[in-house]
Structure formats: structure tokens, C-alpha cells
Amino acid sequence: MKYLLVVFLLITAHIEAQNNDQNQIKEIYTSALTDGNGYAWLNYLSNQIGGRLSGSLQAQQAVDYTKKVLDSMGLDRVWLQPVKVPKWVRGTPEFAYIESDPGLTNNVPICALGGSVATPFGGIKAGVVEVHGIEGLKTLGKEKIQGKIVFFNKPMDPANINTFQSYRGCSDQRYSGAAEAAKYGAVGVIVRSLNLRLDDFPHTGAMSYGDTPVGDRIPAAAISTNGAELLSATLKLNPGINFFFRQNCKILPDTDSFNVIGEIKGSTYPNEVLVVGGHLDSWDLGDGSHDDGAGCVQSMEVLRLLKATGYKPKRTIRVVLFMNEENGLRGGKTYAEQAAKKNEKHIFALESDSGGFTPRGFSFDCDQANFSQVESWKSLFEPYLVHLFIKGGSGSDIAPLKNDNIVLAGLRPDSQRYFDHHHSANDTFAHVNKRELELGAASMASLIYLFDQYGIK
Amino acid sequence: MKYLLVVFLLITAHIEAQNNDQNQIKEIYTSALTDGNGYAWLNYLSNQIGGRLSGSLQAQQAVDYTKKVLDSMGLDRVWLQPVKVPKWVRGTPEFAYIESDPGLTNNVPICALGGSVATPFGGIKAGVVEVHGIEGLKTLGKEKIQGKIVFFNKPMDPANINTFQSYRGCSDQRYSGAAEAAKYGAVGVIVRSLNLRLDDFPHTGAMSYGDTPVGDRIPAAAISTNGAELLSATLKLNPGINFFFRQNCKILPDTDSFNVIGEIKGSTYPNEVLVVGGHLDSWDLGDGSHDDGAGCVQSMEVLRLLKATGYKPKRTIRVVLFMNEENGLRGGKTYAEQAAKKNEKHIFALESDSGGFTPRGFSFDCDQANFSQVESWKSLFEPYLVHLFIKGGSGSDIAPLKNDNIVLAGLRPDSQRYFDHHHSANDTFAHVNKRELELGAASMASLIYLFDQYGIK
Numbered sequence: 001m002k003y004l005l006v007v008f009l010l011i012t013a014h015i016e017a018q019n020n021d022q023n024q025i026k027e028i029y030t031s032a033l034t035d036g037n038g039y040a041w042l043n044y045l046s047n048q049i050g051g052r053l054s055g056s057l058q059a060q061q062a063v064d065y066t067k068k069v070l071d072s073m074g075l076d077r078v079w080l081q082p083v084k085v086p087k088w089v090r091g092t093p094e095f096a097y098i099e100s101d102p103g104l105t106n107n108v109p110i111c112a113l114g115g116s117v118a119t120p121f122g123g124i125k126a127g128v129v130e131v132h133g134i135e136g137l138k139t140l141g142k143e144k145i146q147g148k149i150v151f152f153n154k155p156m157d158p159a160n161i162n163t164f165q166s167y168r169g170c171s172d173q174r175y176s177g178a179a180e181a182a183k184y185g186a187v188g189v190i191v192r193s194l195n196l197r198l199d200d201f202p203h204t205g206a207m208s209y210g211d212t213p214v215g216d217r218i219p220a221a222a223i224s225t226n227g228a229e230l231l232s233a234t235l236k237l238n239p240g241i242n243f244f245f246r247q248n249c250k251i252l253p254d255t256d257s258f259n260v261i262g263e264i265k266g267s268t269y270p271n272e273v274l275v276v277g278g279h280l281d282s283w284d285l286g287d288g289s290h291d292d293g294a295g296c297v298q299s300m301e302v303l304r305l306l307k308a309t310g311y312k313p314k315r316t317i318r319v320v321l322f323m324n325e326e327n328g329l330r331g332g333k334t335y336a337e338q339a340a341k342k343n344e345k346h347i348f349a350l351e352s353d354s355g356g357f358t359p360r361g362f363s364f365d366c367d368q369a370n371f372s373q374v375e376s377w378k379s380l381f382e383p384y385l386v387h388l389f390i391k392g393g394s395g396s397d398i399a400p401l402k403n404d405n406i407v408l409a410g411l412r413p414d415s416q417r418y419f420d421h422h423h424s425a426n427d428t429f430a431h432v433n434k435r436e437l438e439l440g441a442a443s444m445a446s447l448i449y450l451f452d453q454y455g456i457k
Numbered sequence: 458m459k460y461l462l463v464v465f466l467l468i469t470a471h472i473e474a475q476n477n478d479q480n481q482i483k484e485i486y487t488s489a490l491t492d493g494n495g496y497a498w499l500n501y502l503s504n505q506i507g508g509r510l511s512g513s514l515q516a517q518q519a520v521d522y523t524k525k526v527l528d529s530m531g532l533d534r535v536w537l538q539p540v541k542v543p544k545w546v547r548g549t550p551e552f553a554y555i556e557s558d559p560g561l562t563n564n565v566p567i568c569a570l571g572g573s574v575a576t577p578f579g580g581i582k583a584g585v586v587e588v589h590g591i592e593g594l595k596t597l598g599k600e601k602i603q604g605k606i607v608f609f610n611k612p613m614d615p616a617n618i619n620t621f622q623s624y625r626g627c628s629d630q631r632y633s634g635a636a637e638a639a640k641y642g643a644v645g646v647i648v649r650s651l652n653l654r655l656d657d658f659p660h661t662g663a664m665s666y667g668d669t670p671v672g673d674r675i676p677a678a679a680i681s682t683n684g685a686e687l688l689s690a691t692l693k694l695n696p697g698i699n700f701f702f703r704q705n706c707k708i709l710p711d712t713d714s715f716n717v718i719g720e721i722k723g724s725t726y727p728n729e730v731l732v733v734g735g736h737l738d739s740w741d742l743g744d745g746s747h748d749d750g751a752g753c754v755q756s757m758e759v760l761r762l763l764k765a766t767g768y769k770p771k772r773t774i775r776v777v778l779f780m781n782e783e784n785g786l787r788g789g790k791t792y793a794e795q796a797a798k799k800n801e802k803h804i805f806a807l808e809s810d811s812g813g814f815t816p817r818g819f820s821f822d823c824d825q826a827n828f829s830q831v832e833s834w835k836s837l838f839e840p841y842l843v844h845l846f847i848k849g850g851s852g853s854d855i856a857p858l859k860n861d862n863i864v865l866a867g868l869r870p871d872s873q874r875y876f877d878h879h880h881s882a883n884d885t886f887a888h889v890n891k892r893e894l895e896l897g898a899a900s901m902a903s904l905i906y907l908f909d910q911y912g913i914k
Contacts, residue, residue, distance in 0.1 A: 021782045033615045158490045158892070161841055196892065358815070358871050360842060384618055385817060387844040414815050414871065416892040435615070435653065 055087030121247030286427030294356030361388025389425025468473030512544030743884030751813030808852025818845025
């Protein structure tokens with residue numbers, strides 16, 4: 001009899017908890033869709049500030065602005081965490097053309113890759129060899145590459161449903177193409193933009209020279225997908241054409257910047273920290289609305305939503321706007337170092353860095369016990385059409401926090417349009433839909449709420 | 458022993474069938490994403506033809522164009538089915554202003570609702586009463602409404618995840634607002650656009666005078682959401698302001714048009730017909746890319762995908778591009794009448810008429826046995842992030858086919874952005890993402906494939 005009573009009480013408590021969860025989550029979504037602030041914050045970040053490359057004036061303005069917003073939100077603590085960041089500047093606009101015959105030229109849109117060296121002041125003109133991926137260099141060999149510009153033209157695979165898989169399938173051309181081509185005597189590299197669409201936007205992004213000696217570094221630029229198609233077609237007609245490009249980007253000394261942090265102290269377990277964040281820096285060509293202004297304002301909105309719905313967290317909930325994800329990850333590394341130094345116990349971290357599109361779910365970097373707990377929450381998200389709960393990556397900025405006692409997660413928005421915008425002048429506020437952004441923030445707040453309620457296993 | 462063998466064979470057959478289904482569906486998605494034709498067809502419909510209001514030159518051009526495309530696809534039969542359609546024309550651009558003081562005016566964007574009568578040649582200027590929905594008329598009563606323009610300003614509820622629910626929650630203002638307001642002596646109605654965003658696009662759509670005598674019909678126009686906010690704010694400051702609008706739309710005699718139909722004959726059950734379709738007509742303000750050019754080209758693409766993957770249907774698969782969904786549904790009604798007259802056995806019909814956005818699933822109008830069969834297919838769609846299989850509406854054009862021996866279904870794309878575009882000048886090709894469109898077509902083709910394989914219960 002006593003046993004039955006215990007079972008009855010447990011079931012009753014379970015149903016009550018589930019009802020509470022359902023109600024809290026409904027309040028979160030309703031507040032996000034009716035009183036959301038994220039879109040207005042993003043408007044400011046995008047249209048009043050703009051692209052926020054690490055070390056730039058705009059990056060500092062974004063630090064100041066988001067700190068001011070967090071200050072106004074009635075959090076328990078808001079602060080700046082110093083981060084030393086690299087400073088690469090693009091300089092004057094890049095210029096390139098295909099010279100199919102002497103004097104007969106077609107201009108094509110290019111942009112320097114982030115971290116690239118400049119061309120000589122007058123630019124570089126040379127013959128071109130086309131390869132499909134880094135492995136193509138070996139096939140051609142030094143004889144055919146020496147003195148040439150290498151054109152990396154491996155396209156993103158359109159057949160993947162997850163466009164990030166297609167991205168990872170050819171991003172090595174952009175990241176390491178110049179370092180590898182230099183070994184074969186190339187004088188420069190032109191990389192097909194990582195874009196699934198055919199259009200005229202060149203897409204920048206980080207590249208690295210690895211251990212290439214300074215004197216052997218060759219300039220690297222991205223060409224728009226339409227430009228890549230034109231270059232490839234021209235080469236098929238006449239392999240002897242020349243390509244010209246000029247860029248005067250450069251690396252300046254490291255400079256001071258900040259992660260922007262705000263928190264609500266936990267009522268029961270203040271020493272257990274849950275982090276939600278995005279990265280405040282962006283590339284410089286667009287205004288960084290999707291990458292990753294969206295993730296920043298969504299993370300700020302998570303704290304607003306918890307407060308607006310009257311929720312008092314048991315654990316400490318911290319928003320972190322990381323600096324320098326794009327070309328150094330210094331903010332993420334610094335945050336993790338400082339957390340370790342202070343012996344802070346982080347149990348959960350969630351990043352939004354895949355665009356402000358309709359949320360489809362989350363991916364988790366955790367053990368099976370914690371993943372099973374997450375799976376038990378799936379039905380709570382179904383009314384909001386959030387179905388995808390999978391194991392997989394989380395986010396670059398939170399990855400340095402990884403250990404055996406933390407669950408890492410990443411928001412997974414719809415990914416079909418992301419690479420139309422990513423790292424290009426086409427990443428602008430006009431391409432963010434208010435409701436999609438808000439639904440992402442509400443999904444994040446709901447997951448943070450659940451981890452706050454139930455902790456980790 | 459014999460029993461075990463039978464079980465073994467059944468299990469083997471089941472696994473083989475499932476593998477076949479998986480493989481066929483994978484081929485469909487891959488072909489859609491790598492060789493899809495729908496986006497190019499939509500480009501033509503949208504940018505070479507444009508808005509396709511029933512009875513217009515453009516509607517006829519769309520009939521001719523899609524017939525020509527179907528003719529080129531190697532189908533077993535392509536034909537036009539005559540449909541008599543209503544013909545309403547917008548006339549010269551509408552014009553409206555708020556007169557907050559005599560001589561002090563603010564222009565606001567309006568458009569005539571489809572089916573509305575014109576204003577007098579010189580326009581109408583009158584005082585304004587604001588109501589939130591049709592029920593507001595009764596509260597005000599004849600005394601306050603007589604001689605005034607009624608301003609229906611009930612906004613779409615932003616809290617619904619399914620934006621079509623919000624749409625249905627206030628579309629009666631647009632459809633019946635004029636007929637109802639006329640009963641109280643109103644001289645015209647201005648309806649807040651059915652748009653979740655604040656912007657400057659007026660959104661048209663069908664309205665009806667019901668049994669209002671011709672002489673008592675009053676003109677009805679939609680105002681942009683920003684315009685509605687301005688009008689409401691101005692009324693709060695001064696309830697005595699006037700509103701002016703002018704429109705010279707009219708109804709012409711019914712005219713001849715067509716449904717465009719193509720089919721692949723079934724190899725085993727040629728008399729069982731599966732229909733996939735969208736509507737070829739659109740409103741006239743934009744180019745009708747999402748509503749419903751997308752649904753048309755996706756439906757055409759379904760047949761291309763089946764052929765391109767080498768699939769030989771057991772049943773007859775028919776694409777139907779319905780005419781006149783927007784303001785009469787004559788195409789859908791005619792198709793169903795002709796099907797009944799010819800004793801054709803339709804077992805399944807699928808419509809895409811909710812925009813060319815990322816597909817999230819399907820809704821079904823069917824009995825439980827058939828819905829259970831659909832649910833058994835869910836795992837086949839999971840790799841493509843198509844999760845939503847629910848009971849609910851299907852599509853306006855296929856609804857007239859309803860009986861006890863047919864399953865009706867509607868594609869359910871992501872609905873967050875749909876009402877930014879729906880029935881407005883903002884419904885243009887630039888707002889359709891190629892991959893999202895293609896994923897919708899692939900999802901539709903996969904469902905058609907499964908119904909062709911397994912029939913209905």
C-alpha cells in the first residue's frame with residue numbers, strides 16, 4: 001500500500017513537472033513572438049554598426065552597444081572580459097580580371113581571404129591552372145604549377161541536406177589552399193566561393209599559411225561562383241589565358257578587445273554555470289546579420305525571455321558574446337582559460353552560430369546518459385516544430401570548454417539558405433526574418449530552462 | 458518449420474521493400490537537388506510572364522507555357538481542360554490618403570480587394586471608424602457607422618507557430634467585411650493587410666458581397682500594415698479625420714481558360730489515378746512565385762523526378778495545374794466534376810499551395826487506416842528533415858475530389874515567411890530559394906511514389 005502511494009506521488013509529481021515545463025515553454029515562445037527584442041537589437045548591430053571584424057572600430061562599437069543593452073536588462077552582473085585579438089585589414093577594394101587575349105579582359109568579383117597577404121602593389125598577372133580540391137595539386141605537380149595562379153574550383157555538393165556537410169567537404173581549399181599551392185611554386189590562389197548558389201558575391205573566410213615561411217606566402221582570394229564558372233569555361237576554351245588580381249590587405253599587430261558577458265545568478269546552485277552565446281565579431285563584407293549577429297541577439301534574448309516570463313533560475317545563466325570566432329577564436333579560448341583558472345563549474349553551454357533561420361533542433365556533444373535526458377524532452381519541442389535532436393558538433397566558441405562534465409550544444413536552424421549569405425556582402429539584415437530569429441531564441445531559452453531545471457547526468 | 462520459413466520470407470521481403478523505398482527516395486532527392494528543373498520553370502513563369510490573374514493574358518501565357526513544357530517531358534498524355542473563369546480587373550493604380558486636417562494629407566499604400574467594386578470616379582472621402590474584426594460592427598451600431606468608412610484592423614496573431622492559423626483567424630474581415638459593413642450603412646471598407654510583418658505592401662485577396670444587392674455594394678481595399686498602424690494612430694489623436702480612396706476595378710464577363718494536365722499511365726493499375734498539383738493563376742500585384750508558381754513547378758517536377766530516376770509507376774500519375782484558385786476555384790471544381798462524369802477512380806491527390814519554402818511535412822485529409830499507413834512511412838522522410846505528418850487540411854483545388862475512397866494531402870512548407878509575400882507585390886521570384894523549392898518537389902515526389910507503390914487502405 002505504501003509502495004503504491006509512493007508510485008502515485010511520483011507519477012503525480014512527474015505529470016506536474018511536465019505541465020510546468022509545457023507552460024513555461026509556451027510562455028517563452030509567446031513572449032519571443034509578441035515582445036521579442038532580438039530583431040531590434042540586430043537592426044542596430046547590422047545597420048547602425050555593420051560588419052565587425054576583430055580589431056575594428058565596429059567590433060568595439062558592438063562591444064559597447066551590447067554591454068549597454070545588457071546593463072539595461074536588470075541582470076545580476078555584466079562585465080567585459082579582455083581578449084587580445086589579431087587584426088587583419090582588407091585595405092582598398094580588390095580587383096581582378098580574366099585576360100582571355102592580350103587586352104581582352106573580363107572583370108570578375110573577388111575578395112581577399114581573411115589572413116591573406118597582399119599582392120605586389122601593381123597586382124599579379126599569371127597563367128592559371130584549375131584543380132578540384134587540394135589533392136589536385138599533386139596530380140599536376142610542380143612543373144605545371146610553378147609560376148602559375150592555382151584556381152581551386154571544387155564546388156559544394158548540392159546533394160547534402162545538411163549544407164554544413166557540403167561546406168566542410170571543400171573548405172580546406174580556402175583554409176589551406178595557399179599554403180599547399182606555395183609548395184608547388186604557385187604565385188597566388190583563387191578559390192571558388194563556398195556558396196551553393198550561382199551569383200556574383202565573393203565569400204571570404206579564414207585561411208592559414210601554416211608553417212610557410214613569411215617570404216614564401218602567396219596571396220589568396222575568393223572568386224564568386226559565377227566568376228568561377230566563367231573562369232573555368234574560359235580555361236576550357238583556352239588553357240593559356242592569364243588572370244590578374246590585386247589586393248592590399250595586411251596583418252597589423254594584435255590589439256585589445258573583449259568578450260561581453262552578463263549573468264543571472266542561480267538561486268539554488270549559483271556555482272553551476274549555464275552558458276548561452278554567439279560571436280560578436282563578423283567578417284567585414286556584409287553586416288554579419290546571420291553570422292553571427294543573429295546568434296548574439298538570440299543569446300541576449302534568452303536572458304530577457306527568462307526574466308520576462310518571471311522565471312527564477314536555479315543555476316547561474318550566463319550570456320557570452322565571444323570576440324574573434326572568425327579569425328582566431330581568441331574569445332572562446334580566453335573564456336575557457338579564465339573559467340578553468342577560476343574553477344568555475346560549467347555544466348552546459350549552447351551556441352547559436354548557424355544563422356537566424358527557422359530552428360529545426362539542436363546537436364549535442366555529450367555522453368549517452370545526457371543525450372537520453374535530452375531525448376526525453378523532445379515532445380516538449382514538438383508543438384514548435386523543433387524535431388531534430390542529434391549527436392554532433394556544438395559551436396566553435398564553446399568547444400574550448402569541453403570536458404567530461406559538460407554538455408555542449410548547438411542550435412540547428414534550417415541550413416538551406418545559409419551559404420547564400422555566409423561571409424559575403426549578401427549577409428545583411430534584410431535577409432533575416434523576424435519570426436524565424438525569434439523562434440530560434442525561444443527554442444534556445446526553452447533548452448536552457450530545461451537544463452536549469454534538471455541539470456546534467 | 459514451414460511457418461518459420463514463411464515468417465523469414467515475409468521479413469526478408471519487408472526489408473527489401475524498405476531498402477527499395479529508401480533508395481528510390483534518395484535518388485529522387487539527389488536528382489531534385491542536382492538536376493532540378495523547377496527553379497528554371499518558375500523563373501520563366503515569374504519573370505517572363507508575371508502575375509497570372511484568371512482571365513488575363515498572363516494566365517493564358519502560363520497555360521501555353523506549361524503545356525509546352527509538359528509536352529516536352531515525354532509523358533503519355535498532355536491536355537487542356539476547358540474552365541470558364543470569372544474575370545476581375547484592377548484597373549489603374551489605387552490611391553489613398555489620410556486627411557488629418559483639411560489639406561493636410563498622408564498617402565498610404567492600398568490595393569483593391571479581388572472582386573471589389575470601384576469607388577465613384579472621383580473617389581470616396583469620409584470619416585473612419587476602426588473595428589477589430591467583424592464582431593466590432595455590432596458594438597458600434599448603425600448610428601456610428603452610417604456614412605463612414607469602416608477600418609478593419611484586427612492583426613494576425615503573432616503567437617501561432619502555424620501562421621495559417623493566424624491567417625484564418627482574421628481573413629473574414631477581408632472576405633466578408635464589405636458585405637457586413639454595408640448592412641450598417643458604411644460607404645467603404647479598408648482592411649488591414651493579412652501580413653505578420655510591418656511593411657508597406659498592401660495584400661489583396663478574394664472578397665465576396667454575398668447576397669448584398671448590386672446597388673448596395675461598397676468598395677473594399679487592403680491597406681499595408683504600416684499604413685494601418687498610421688491610420689490607427691492618427692485616429693487615436695483625432696477621431697474626426699477623413700480617409701480618401703479611389704479605385705476603378707471591375708468585373709467583366711466570365712471568360713475561357715484551362716486546367717493544364719499531363720499524365721504517366723500506370724503499368725499495373727492504369728485506372729487508379731494519383732493527382733499532384735498546384736494552381737496556375739495568381740494575384741496580379743506580384744509575380745505569384747510563392748502563390749502558387751512554386752506549387753505548379755514542384756508538381757511538374759514530381760513527374761520529371763519519377764521519369765529521371767527511371768521509376769515506372771504502377772498507377773496513373775497526373776499533374777494538374779488548376780486555374781482560378783484565387784477567385785472562384787473553377788478549375789478545381791471543373792476537374793472534380795469531369796472526373797466524376799468519366800468515372801475516374803482517384804485514390805490520392807496532393808497539392809502544394811503554401812509557398813516554396815523548406816518542406817516540413819504533409820497534412821492529410823483521410824481516415825485512420827490510411828493515416829496509420831502514412832505514419833509508417835515517417836522514418837523514410839527523416840533523413841530529409843521532413844518530420845510533420847498530421848491530420849488537417851489538404852488544398853483548395855483538390856478538396857472537390859473528396860469522397861470516402863481518396864486520400865487528400867497538402868505539402869506543409871515552413872510557414873514563417875509566407876505571409877510576408879502572399880497576395881502582394883512582394884511575392885516575387887527573388888524570394889524563392891532554389892534548394893528549398895527543390896526539397897519540396899522531392900518530398901512530394903517521394904510521397905507520390907509511396908502511394909503509387911502501396912495504394913490506399
